[in-house]
Amino acid sequence: MAISKGSRWLLLAGTALAMVACGDEEPGGNDTPNPPSGVTVNATSAVAARVTFSPVSGATGYLVERAEGATGGTFAQVGTPTAPPFDDTGLSPQTTYRYRVTTVSGGKQSSASAEATVTTPDRALTVINADITTSTTWTADKKYRLTGFIHVANGATLTIEPGTIIEGDFNTVGSSLFVLRGARLVANGTAAKPIVFTSSQPVGQRKAGDWGGLILVGNGIINRTAPVILEGTGTNTTTNPAIDYAGGTNNADASGSLQYVRVEFAGYATAPDAELNSFTFAAVGSGTTLDYLQALNGLDDSFEWFGGAVDAKHLVSYNAGDDHFDISEGYVGRIQFAIAYQQIQVVPRPAAGNVSQDPQGIENDGCSGANCTAGQNSQPYNVPLIANFTLVGPPAGVNTQGSGLVGAMLRRGTGGFYVNGHIARWGRAALSLRDQPTLDRITGGQLLVNNLLLTENAVTFQPQTGATIQGTVDATANAIDANAATTASVFTTFPTAPTGPASFDWTPSAASAARTGGLATFTGALATKAGTVVTGTAYRGAADPNGPKWWQGWTNYAEN
């Protein structure tokens, strides 16, 4: 509905006339106060406004009400100042609000004042081009642009308010945010106001690899001996110095708290084969909170853990350039409620790097590379607990190639507990239990795969073809259910071509196989591992048939 400027004035004038008429009709008695006059409102930032008005004599207080939009909307009380002015906060940028004020005198209220209108401006751009070495707060009224490799260091805490937007600068190599060992990031958004890390490119022109990513480095334990340099760092000794994340000793270490945080279009390759992940948790300890996190269209992995013990819940990965969940080097934390969904092969920013040759849903390695002193048997073993996960691979015809496309690739000596999950649509296999040390973890009781629903995967277990050892477990004994149901039928709404975050409803459909078959009660090593953090469920997959749709409201689904 378009209203011309002129007609808006007419409307306002009309409203004022009506109010004057109203006053005439119902003249205030001696004990009914007059409403304040001269009500004006000015935006003080992208998310705050100041309401001023002339005081009314004898007033004991005022009620300030706000409605969103130039017209319509519902007025709701936002403050009760005793005197002008009133500062309103929590607004959205580039939004029009109307305010009105009512005088309170004794027990009586005046009628509402004339309305005043304000449109908040866009967030002011703040360029961050230097390391953060003292504790700092980023507020939602600004848009922060990471220009270059930014490190939170020196034990500082960076606090980010809900609703804050942080952009990675497209024009500066690998712009990214590193929270170094000893420093903390407190980024607690809300479902209504998530904290968003995204590309500085306009919507519609964003591509995987536009910027670097979010990296937390803690003092937790990894199974490689120091020094081990974080992939993507050390490309430039002054601007991107090497970060050694090995040698930590405290798996209870705290790196802060991330809640309702999205990381979008990240993954710039600072060097060949050294793309940054959307979220990297390197040796992050269990004193850290990770809850409600989404990675969208990153060029490398969506979530990658290197050792450490941090627990995580409510993770969403929509379209990854490589793996959705990549866990290695002795991670011993617990993850519950995780969704991975691949619809397209992401399109990288030119020269940022290429998509992976072996994308998988979960890709867990025990230990690989230099400084694994006992090779793939290096300790501590990589033993995550992943419960209630939904891993949906790319549709047929996307990403057909000679490698990758396994729902859960467990290899190089990894252990772990993988329960109550749903693995769907993976072109090579649902599961790969690869390499002798990995099979040794099964016999050693550190690797357990059970109560899984499988749909539309090429096979359950990847067969052995060359010299690389592939193993299996007994599907029946482990309740691995290769179900004939279609993947789409498992969910309430499963779009063939999603258009936005609202097009997904991961809740099991009425007749869904995911509603049952879960391991409701954990026992033995699994129960010990789960502790109080993860509990068994009767359902399989990331969505409780009767629970809240936890992935809705704060996530995004955009291809560019």
Next chain:
Amino acid sequence: MTKRLWWFGLIAGMSLVGPGSTLAQTGVGRIVGRVVDAAQGVPIGGAVVELVGPPTAFRTTTGVDGRFAFQGVPAGEVGLRVRMIGYGPKLVTGVRVPSDGSVTQDVSLNAESIQLEELNVTAEAERGSVADALNEQQNSVGVVNAVTAEEIARSPDGDAAAAVQRVSGVSVQDGKFVFVRGLGERYTTTSLNGARIPSPEPERKVVPLDLFPSGLLQSITTAKTFTPDLPGDFSGAQVNIRTREFPANRQITISTSTGFNSRATSKDILRAPNAGLEWLALGASDRSLPGLVRAAGRFEPAPSQAEVNAMVGSFRNAWSAPSRSGLPNSSLSVSVGGSDRIAGQGFGYLFSGTYSYGQEIQASQRRAYALPLAAPGSVAEIDRFEGSTGRASVLLGGLVNLSTNIGSGTRISVNTSYNRTADNDARREVGESENLGGRFQIDRLRYVERTVLSAQVQGEHRLGTRHLIDWSASRSAVGRHEPDRSEIVYSLDVDPQGNPRPPAWFSASNEGAVRTFADLDETATETAANYSVMLGRPGRPHQIRVGGLYRRADRDADNRSYSIAATLPDAARELAPEAIFDGRFSGPGQSYFRVTPLSAGGTYTAQDRQVAGYLMVQYFLSSRLELLGGARVERSEVDVTTEPTVGAPVSTRPRYTDVLPSLALNFRMTETQTLRLAATQTLSRPEYRELSPVQYREVIGGENILGNADLKRALIRNFDARWEWYPNPAEVISVGVFAKRFSDPIERVYLATSGTRIVSFLNAESGANYGVEVEARKNLRFLSARLVNFSGHFNGTVMRSRIRIGDGLSSRLNDERAMVGQAPYVINTGLTYTSGSGAFSATALYNVVGRRIVNAAEAPLPDVYEKPRHLVDLAVRFPVLAGLRGKFDVKNLFDAAFEIEQGTVTREYYRTGRVLSVGLSWQP
């Protein structure tokens, strides 16, 4: 057809200036020769030479280069008397002057302190003493080893790299790079006629010696101790390649040979597709980066699909190599030289050209990686690929050397040479990737062209008998062009049930199809001048020498790599690469392909300016004890600017100023024995690219490299002692010891990362290197009189080294280990039979390098070693007709395997086959 015509043209052209043009009168001939100092080997200018015998009217004075010539001498036997102030006179008798020909007779003079009375020797005996005098090893002030043209001629060595590995303590890596005394290539520098040659290698500071055809070489000397008149940035050796000098007599030589490789010739080998005038090593321009792709720069803004399709079509559609029968090797060389008078001015000249073509193979090729197992040091094999490489190689070169004397005290010479190589490789390998969990077939086509051009003017002015000024100005240019390397990967996949699928292009990967274009050019200008004054007498020639050098080098390296990926249906991916890229999928409206520039960082420029000055004193404490001391000051200013993939270029500008002292004592124990002691300080500066803190993938090894802007130059203290005995001409027995201490040696290390490993460089804490060298070259008649025609040579070096890495980000198992490249021993030996007349000779040569680290491993893997390779070569030289000589060579008689191992895993393995060749050389 064109090829044949060219050969005919060359031969016909040569014969025009060929024989018959000698301007001799009937019954007369020429005598030419040189007068040299018996102890120093230096030419003696101004010496009086006269003929003794029936004709007495012949008398002349030697030029500054010690040369003299008599024309129109009646044929027959004459004597030569040579006199010079400060030297004992000498009479050489029995010099046979041929009718219509010429004879060369060099003469050496002893200082008067050693010999006062006139010495009377035969022409034959004098040849031996001159050989001695000219023996650079014997007469140098430092520890020097040399390979001479005669030795090279008696070996099957086709280039300078093959020839130099006969020197004691020298080993050659990859057939190109020289390691001396177990020190890596960074500790060896290379000069051509005394002027430093820039390196055509993008990532190393090293000159590959296979660029120099042996036919153009006079000698290769390896100076192992530093004297202040040499650049101080070496520790292993300073290798000086001298191009051939003009012969005293006008000479034309034409040689040709053909060879058969047991594994390549007439066998099926991979033969890469040709482009351009490749047989002349001119194939690069037909492989250049398509303009369309170059213009797209960093692909920002992203090209449209139509542009991408055009780019895909613009690449040369060559991805794989057919297997065809290998051709025999062939070579031709022509040289014309002499000394003639033109317009009354005497000129020495030499024109020489050489060409060779060969087809080589690396058969039974295998490579793999090692995976650490739980037990310390134990490894399992992964990523094993097998295949073969076929290679066509062209090596051509030419030189023009001219020199003339002006007056009696000045000599000007001009040396120019140009060498060019081209290697066209095709490799196919099939194997399993551990990371990707599948089997793949990888085809690679690679064409590398390298050039070295050097032009030099040198002057020598003798002022009186005591002052000598020499100067030189050189310009050299090197290039390495690796246009259009192509790599294509086919997946040998299986279906979910494990049944094989047809090979299909690995089209989604960034490594599925890659084209790489790498160019490197470096030019260097060097001017140097030296002044020496002799203060003593010829027997005790004290000398003061001062000099300076200015050198400027500019390098331009450009490296671009493009990945071509596509989303194609399976049936399309199963086509041959040349079909996939023939345009059927890149037509209008089609959108299958994607072209991505891969990270840059290999593109950089570098500039190096160097100023050096020195003072050095050679003082005879007695007639037998010589002290040599001095110091050199060197200032180097390096600017390296690297272009990262995105963002502003990154510059590193180190400045170094160093004083390098040197002290040496040479004790001439007897006429034939010398004891040498030397203590010197030298340095090693980082290679350009090592200084750049921008990560990139190296062109050659494919490793991810990260430079270090904080690298310091390394200082090395060198100690040498050597005893030498020259029992007879052309015989030597020597024993030497050496020790070196390094501060801040630059080491190539691996960094462990959460992803791909990175190679970087750091200053290690310290290093040490020490060893013993033994050399013997002796006629075997001392064993039995019947062995008079046999002579043997042996040189062996036994060495140890330690390097301590110290703190840093390096991933390593041990903080201390041997230096990379150091073998525990290097042995060269050979046996030569020479007939009494010298016309027939047969030589057997053996070379072995002990097990050496080629790569220091990342923990917990064991280090990577190259296994000893026992190389046996045979060479026979025999007369055929007057002026026509034949040769028969066998190279790599036992087809020794090249093998690199890491623990129990064979990391690399191949065989190159044995090569039999026959040749003819015609010298009218």
